[in-house]
């Protein structure tokens with residue numbers, strides 16, 4: 286039988302020269318965003334010239350270094366669409382059944398694309414009532430009609446069904462002369478065809494079989510958001526959270542999503558590593574792993590999990606986290622990011638780091654990037670925007686949106702993300718619930734954050750994010766200094782944007 290330690294004397298051999306006092310006297314300096322400041326450096330650039338594009342995996346580029354947290358009060362399809370249009374990426378939360386998760390991801394991927402490949406169709410023998418039901422549930426106004434062999438034989442639009450007898454068949458009311466395009470059609474040729482025939486939808490066919498759909502709406506939207514982050518087919522990028530233990534969900538989403546992020550509070554564990562190895566074997570989409578908080582965890586991920594595409598860094602810094610209060614365990618995001626960055630640098634891995642938790646303003650973004658992050662993940666900041674799913678309420682004359690942690694009672698009641706935390710945490714809460722000030726449309730917050738980040742890059746003299754990694758110098762500030770470095774000795778009436 287394995288012997289357990291009975292007495293402190295018995296640990297002598299295991300601890301070697303390490304002492305208990307050293308744990309207190311020589312601890313790691315787990316600095317937080319509030320402990321440091323970005324020192325101004327020699328600059329030859331104007332903030333406007335700073336380039337904030339980045340990579341979230343070694344091959345997936347973003348035009349702004351922002352991702353939204355996979356939380357059910359932050360990222361559903363509206364947030365993911367809005368953030369991708371601005372050049373970032375949203376990670377759809379997993380606190381729902383697989384079907385709902387898949388529906389949300391598909392809505393993002395279908396929101397706009399050059400050639401939409403996942404086309405919703407209807408068979409010619411179906412009824413008008415069934416066509417109406419599909420159009421309503423999918424929020425679309427036109428369905429390509431297929432025969433039994435999958436060949437396109439017509440198109441059925443809202444105009445065709447609106448006043449039609451519900452019992453008629455689709456083949457009785459559809460438009461039969463369908464203008465189609467070949468799969469190699471260019472955007473300009475597609476625009477000309479749509480204009481010439483005054484149509485809104487152009488099915489794309491290969492040997493008579495439907496392989497995609499070009500819509501006028503998508504072409505217009507593409508022009509409206511030139512900075513958006515897109516896949517090779519022109520669809521908006523979309524991420525999804527998964528549990529390392531939920532292979533079924535990962536498999537269901539794999540074909541549609543651009544990348545996964547594992548969503549567990551403490552990824553550096555035997556169980557998570559074993560489960561992740563299976564995911565890496567079975568799943569094709571890139572996988573970012575986390576949350577991790579230490580150099581050792583990052584090193585283990587890089588060396589033992591071949592094929593991971595990113596590290597999610599930070600444990601306990603989130604604005605809704607109570608992990609560090611309940612357990613006194615955690616790794617503040619700034620410290621976690623720098624620790625992971627050292628492991629990446631030393632191993633020569635090409636693994637981007639996503640700094641996650643505790644980011645309140647553009648300056649925190651600059652600090653996280655300065656210590657090696659490629660992307661910043663935000664929950665609180667985005668939870669306050671119009672596009673978040675949280676409820677909007679008026680309290681004492683101001684608007685707020687609901688925001689809660691994934692370890693809070695509110696999130697746990699939905700029961701789909703319980704394995705984010707360990708067994709004991711299922712009976713204690715590691716997150717809180719509350720309200721964040723309403724910030725209006727996401728675009729305004731993104732503009733504020735991009736502007737602030739570019740200004741910080743100007744101070745640091747860095748034209749790009751990789752230049753910031755090299756050039757940025759930080760200094761520690763005392764709590765008194767921190768106070769002096771925020772607006773002080775002035776009455777600020779309810780200014781929610783200035784958070785130190």
Ligand code: XMP
Pocket residue numbers: 354355356550576600601602603604605606607608609641642643644662663664665666689690691692693715716717
């Ligand atoms: P912010 O500060 O942006 O942080 O609101 C969002 C991040 O916090 C993590 N998260 C949690 N951590 N208990 C925790 O300890 C929770 O209930 C919880 N919910 C979310 C997560 O990493 C998120 O991106």
